Amino acid sequence: GEDVEQSLFLSVREGDSSVINCTYTDSSSTYLYWYKQEPGAGLQLLTYIFSNMDMKQDQRLTVLLNKKDKHLSLRIADTQTGDSAIYFCAVGKSAGNNRKLIWGLGTSLAVNP
């Protein structure tokens, strides 16, 4: 079946790096996404990576993809209190007309001053 798993909580100190991990089961996944949800708000796309890449960097964000192990991670450098949010991993699947995003449950990141 289709499954995306994330740890539920992560706590870091301000200024440290945060690493949020995600594993998935569907090897046919094409695009993989990280969304951020701030308290009381909807989700916003943070970044994404195509399945033929193994790394993508965007300012403080680094996405690493290990396709063999079906493991995706999001590293946030110099984590700030404003980074406190829930981070969702989502995996894109295309199979004929059945095209959809499979969502993880989200990792709640707490940044302590």
Place this chain on the structure above:
Amino acid sequence: DAEITQSPRHKITETGRQVTLACHQTWNHNNMFWYRQDLGHGLRLIHYSYGVQDTNKGEVSDGYSVSRSNTEDLPLTLESAASSQTSVYFCASRPGLAAPDAPYNEQFFGPGTRLTVL
């Protein structure tokens, strides 16, 4: 500025009542989605639409219906509200008709509606 809005933001209703949650986007996006978010379940897709007059069931569509009479709106109706439908509901939209997982079709989310069914 273009945006996506949901109303109401909070709603309390009683079991058995019909409830409609509104979603309105001004980007002229073809694709619109309704999700519910619950602790322990993450985001689950209820219904989605690829354009006017098109509606499709998601993974948790029982007890819900949608209609798409224009591009801007996708109202979600709970025909007979149940306590199990207490949740936070998110509407999202996306441009284009390409694959739902394509990165150039980023989903834009509304602020959510918190629904409580007593």
